[in-house]
Amino acid sequence: MTTQTTQTTHTAPAGGPTPAREALDRVLERVEDRLRGHLDRERDQWATAVTGHTSAVIPVDAIADLVHAGGKRLRPNFCASGFLCAGGDPDDPVIVDAAAALELLHVFALIHDDVLDDSPLRRGKPTVHERYAAEHRAMGWRGEPRRFGEGVAILAGDLAYVLADTLTADFPAPAREIWGELRAEMIIGQFLDIRSAAAATADMRLARWIAVCKSGHYTIHRPLTLGAGLAGRPDLAPAFEGYGVALGEAFQLRDDLIDAFGVSATSGKPVGLDVDQHKMTPLLTVAVERDARVRALVDEGGDEGWDTARLRELLAETGVRAEIEAHIDGLVERACAALADAPIEEPWRRILTDMAHRVAHRES
Amino acid sequence: MTTQTTQTTHTAPAGGPTPAREALDRVLERVEDRLRGHLDRERDQWATAVTGHTSAVIPVDAIADLVHAGGKRLRPNFCASGFLCAGGDPDDPVIVDAAAALELLHVFALIHDDVLDDSPLRRGKPTVHERYAAEHRAMGWRGEPRRFGEGVAILAGDLAYVLADTLTADFPAPAREIWGELRAEMIIGQFLDIRSAAAATADMRLARWIAVCKSGHYTIHRPLTLGAGLAGRPDLAPAFEGYGVALGEAFQLRDDLIDAFGVSATSGKPVGLDVDQHKMTPLLTVAVERDARVRALVDEGGDEGWDTARLRELLAETGVRAEIEAHIDGLVERACAALADAPIEEPWRRILTDMAHRVAHRES
Structure with missing residues (x-):
């Protein structure tokens, strides 16, 4: 693409x-x-x-x-x-x-x-x-x-x-199975999310797994595969998994950026909440690993939450924000590449490519 | 019977x-x-x-x-x-x-x-x-x-x-329908339960509806009908509804008595909790309607909860406890009578009669 x-x-x-x-x-x-x-x-x-x-x-x-x-x-x-x-x-x-x-x-x-x-x-x-x-x-x-x-x-x-x-x-049996997997995955993802926030686990692998689970599978891969399955085309599942997992990570990173830098009026939900709630988002996990000042800020935060304004400054200063933006672009490319050889018609490849860009570059 | x-x-x-x-x-x-x-x-x-x-x-x-x-x-x-x-x-x-x-x-x-x-x-x-x-x-x-x-x-x-x-x-489609009804009913029953507790609604009709919903349908009628439906016998539904609705009310009244007079060691859950939480249980609704002192106690309770010990005394004194026991017996009889003409074999009628007695006279 x-x-x-x-x-x-x-x-x-x-x-x-x-x-x-x-x-x-x-x-x-x-x-x-x-x-x-x-x-x-x-x-x-x-x-x-x-x-x-x-x-x-x-x-x-x-x-x-x-x-x-x-x-x-x-x-x-x-x-x-x-x-x-x-x-x-x-x-x-x-x-x-x-x-x-x-x-x-x-x-x-x-x-x-x-x-x-x-x-x-x-x-x-x-x-x-x-x-x-x-x-x-x-x-x-x-x-x-x-x-x-x-x-x-x-x-x-x-x-x-x-x-x-x-x-x-x-739903026929295979669709029912996808429906079951999607729900269990989403709940376990949520659980690990609140638990790693409470324990302040700064583990990139875990943060990524949660993002793949909650966004990659739940939001993108499983809905696409459920649709294809209902149309009798389970063969499309691997392409949709590749697309969903990469795009899900981009989606989550965008979510983190909106939470850290967005404005509430656009998103219809409060911003800065994940940060205040000590959520070890993929964004924060990268930042903590890259910069000792971010690590210190997170460690000091305690029960009163972090200094969000200072965190924003650091994310910009350390280049983490720019790095995440570049990473999002790479993920979108990878998502679209996963569809390159899939047996789907060109207009649909274009629609899914367009959706990838909109999901990854949305403002709310 | x-x-x-x-x-x-x-x-x-x-x-x-x-x-x-x-x-x-x-x-x-x-x-x-x-x-x-x-x-x-x-x-x-x-x-x-x-x-x-x-x-x-x-x-x-x-x-x-x-x-x-x-x-x-x-x-x-x-x-x-x-x-x-x-x-x-x-x-x-x-x-x-x-x-x-x-x-x-x-x-x-x-x-x-x-x-x-x-x-x-x-x-x-x-x-x-x-x-x-x-x-x-x-x-x-x-x-x-x-x-x-x-x-x-x-x-x-x-x-x-x-x-x-x-x-x-x-599950075939009819069973899936029962499964859906049972779940929605239980949730709405729970909702009306917490709402009437919060608003301290002393309405016998509402309290009875909640009991029929949560115990009659969810615990007894729907499980029986689901079982019969899976065996291809939806014709048994009316008899099971009669049995379930009457026995469900008895079940709920027993629950209320255990909550008011039971001991935690037997029930595996705390007793007095409904009373402390201002739950307008069928038991309490009857008591409030029968005795001005109970009504006064409930009205005074406010956010600190009621005087549980005094409430127990009043429930015994006013004869409400004995009245509820007699009502339970009547409900069990009505439940069993609902099966009298149902096209089921005698050993099963006996098992269901036995279950009615055990449910209505359990200690936990």
């Missing part, structure tokens, strides 16, 4: 979007309808379940608010692309269900993740646990607002998980 | 256990093997996943510890009984998978529930969030021990859910 080819894909061809892109957009529109319909139906069911009590819909509403607040829809995008580029029938409802299931699964992960990180903001709105802790306080209810808010978030996340799962009812 | 018949089932017949009971016990033994094998395989997978880091197995171990610590195995029992009494083949692996899936799903619910209730003890051992908060403190790690402990519990619960789900791969 030459730079020139890549550039071409950044602007629509003179004749407008390609048929491949149009097919993808149509599937993604149906995914939005499916999400809305699925959540509406669930809401209706609980609205009338307990006579005189409409509060049973609250967990459904918490999920729906987050789904409809937007988000990049990366996993539905990759899943639908994997399916269509493998020759799947764009009218097959199974791909719409699969892509919607991935988005609901992601909402489950986000709601629980925000409790784990005590994050106040998600997709530009207060997180579920924040919102219901605030309600508890405002109502002067009994017990602890924090426990109530986090309890609602745990249960809303659990319900999103169930709602994701019910969309996979028609 | 006469009292005499019921009595007979409390002691094994002179000739030892019936063939029905033996078949049930054999399935339940295979469920234990399946749980062990499934968890061991998952552990092996993560033990070697990250070179130099064995900590990826921690969430699996947290689940396995809880599974192997015992528990009443009520849901596997009901599911296997529903299957066998519907004429299912005792050698069919699907019933072993279904029963094991229900137990793992329950472990997911328990781990999250213990965070919601901040419960220190489960099956006689420290709860997952307690244990990992303690590890965090002992290691002097960064961040807040509570958030870390609860984070591990959230993720271990999430993983238990995935491990439950992967056992349902071979």
